[in-house]
Amino acid sequence: MDKPQLPPHPLLDVTLRAVPRRYRLPELDNVFSPDLDASPGTTLALVIEQARTTLARGETPDAALKDRFTGALARMVREAMRTDGGDPVFQAMVLRHRAAPVREYASLSACADQDRRAIHAAVNAVAHPGKQQRLGPGPQREALARLHACAGAAAWNKLHDAVQQLLEMPQMPQMPASAGEPQPARALAQLLEHPALARLRRLDALASDALVVEYLKLWERYGPRSGSASAVAQGLSSRQRGDAAEAQAALALEALAQRLNAAPDASAPYRVVTSLRVPAAIPAAHKHAKTEWDVVLLRQSAAASDTAGGTPAWDVCLLVEVKASVDAAATDFPRLLRGLRLLAHADKDVVYPFATRQGTVPLRGAALCALPSASAALSRTVLYCCDAPAEPAPRLLSAASRMQLLSATPTLDFAVALTEAPSADARELEPVWQALLEAPGWRAVLDQYATLRQVRELMVHTDDLLAAV
Template identity: 50%
Template sequence: MRPPVLDDILRSVARRYRVPSVPDLFPPPESNNPATALAVAIEQARAALARGETPDEISRLAFLEALSLMIRDAMRPEQGDPAFQAMVLQHRAAHVREYASLLARADQDRRVIRSAVNAVAHPAKQARASSDRQAKTMARLHELAFSAAWKKLSDTTRAVLELPDIAGDPQLTRGIARIRDEAALDRLQRLKELEPDELVQRYLSLRDRNGPRPGSAGAATQGTAARRRGAEVEKLATQALQAMARRLEKEEGSPGSYRVAASLRVPAALCNNAERAKGEWDAVLLRKVESADEASRRTVQSEKGHATREAWDVLLLVEAKASVDAATTDLPRLLRGLHLLTQAHRDTIYTFESRHEAVRLRGASLSRLKEVEVAIRGKAESKGVGPLQRTVLYFCDAPAEASPRLLSPASRMQLLSTQASLKFAEKLAQGETTRLHDLLPVWQHLLESPKWRAVLHQYQALHQVRELMVHADDLMAAINA
């Protein structure tokens, strides 16, 4: 039986991020917002299909009009979306498309070439060269590779193979020939050749406006800051659950009956078919098992396997997110992670590693998460605080928006990146006439393609995530009430 106080806390905690179950019930934004109009049109189409009906003409026209306006907004020269404009530029120009493809694998190609050069011309190998000329040749190859002088490196590998000091060393000859023949070197040269082009420079400028390039120092700094921010929110979530554990122990007069596991990692025994599933939970509220026969049950140990003999039940799983959008994106992975836990055998105790020590969890409490899955799939009605809301929380400390974004970033990008949307944007860029009918394939994809299911159901996912999401201050207030 779950602690009644826990359910009281979860029932009373304010849900400041909540949105209505039907998007057009949400107060309209002050200015015309095509993304919001799209979210409403998509949800109306989904609801019609769920009723076994064909979405009406009004929904279709509203969708096409809103998508058209969103594309126009994204293509505005200064206030638009630079990432989308870069995609349109790729779509328009074959050589920009080629450059983008080469750029995507450039980091890997650089590593391949530098590794091949180090294999024959590392400074330690230079010191063991058989002659001064051979050492200088090796040093030159190393310098060119690590200064990204790809054309000179290619020319030099061809020239030095004719030198007596090189040709007389079969191993060195083979290594330099390998560098010369590497397809990665050809691609890096082609990348350099394309870079001065005017459209390529425009493409790079748009990418830079959208944030630091992958692999750059700016991207590394940004990544470090994001990880630090995430760690701070996870710490807050753990502290909130610890306060909840103390409240439950006080109410029940049972010290030591509850604990919190941070960074709880799912053991290998439950990770079959775990592709893209959550394998680690930020913070988990646990209750000690009172039954004395638990010690006799079969235990599945992790590789480290140094858990205490106490067994615990899972009461609440918490995921900490630094932003609301991050939670919406995370939901499919979280649901797959829940499914992993439901595969537990009732009569087995599983050892989970956590940040501080391993803990033994009863399979019976994990398998009971199946009712959460049933609720998610709509086979169980949720009145008040349902099974999902009683088992999973998204924890955040970001402020709630005055006008929540009802179209998820992932759905927006999928809508914009279709061929029909890119062609529509390309016509705008070239000053050609556009028609709403040009975007009709996007509407058809939405209604018919399995690949568009996530977009079709995107508002439902948003609504579900925000039902599960609590602010740090609100949770603490409910715990301390």
């Protein structure tokens, strides 16, 4: 039998309605009349939304709309390809698309970390400092030390030579091997022929190719290289800003909980938890779904004791996600919807233990099932909190949609054609238009303005939330 569920407190609804929505977007006019000087991104957003509404009426977008789309996309490509003020990420994509050495370098780079780990493990199996200590001083121990040092320095060609030198030593059969490990001579032979070592050596060789050098410079203009000291410092700074923003959002919800608890008609206590992690026991696929919620407002269940130990269980009232920007929230939104659908799969007769920074909290499955999972019914359950200022002229084309448009093969082909003939015909981009109208993989782009409006409707500035409370 289901436990009774309290209706939302009126003060909570009033507060949520009172919070200013400074990130809100207007609904577009039904008449399509973009300014002649509108940016390519704005024009594309307007055209795509017009195409979506036309399809929703059961009609087919006309040729004029298609021409506006291809013309705006061609302008976007031209702007992105400019040497001064262009988009280095897109230029790197185009270079990779047209140059085989760059494509090979990018492909090898994608698995380089895994390859490095594999080679380090293979080297440690025969040349770990602990294994070196088992040998007496001499050429063999010195060769093993060189091999280990080459792995540490990522000197893959020198490592290859060091393995060959070891294999040529007559004392190889005397090297000690641990139980269950292959004989050192065999392990070294396997290391010499390891595909990961071949890939790492090829990666080093390609790094000096002129086009690869240009490719890497383009990425460096975008940001520090992955794994570099600058990238680590940047990541640390971002995490610190994120932690501070989450703390502010938690402070606002704590103030809201205090007001709800102090209300004369308060019928059950409220509390706030952070970093609420969804337990694996909920019977649904967790992959690609949000499984950790930043800040959550809870209300104690109406039942006196819902858990086996007599401890009161809790119900979710409000889920808050903290994001640094509108683009970050828009990118996160599909994952958030999958996270809500995951919670909706909870067994209504089960009380689930959720881990939080405040300890384990029992949440009722019946209340989780009642959470809305349809994107149109989230306004009373979900908030995105942001501390970024609202833009004077908000971008109507989301970052994810822009990237999908630019990374489409016909778009990259058009960009390559531009490098050879500046008068390349925008009609080459018509396959992107057809994909937008017909391909399931483009549905998110077709719906992008409607989604962006909804995400911005759910977004509040942390200061505004605290002030409303």
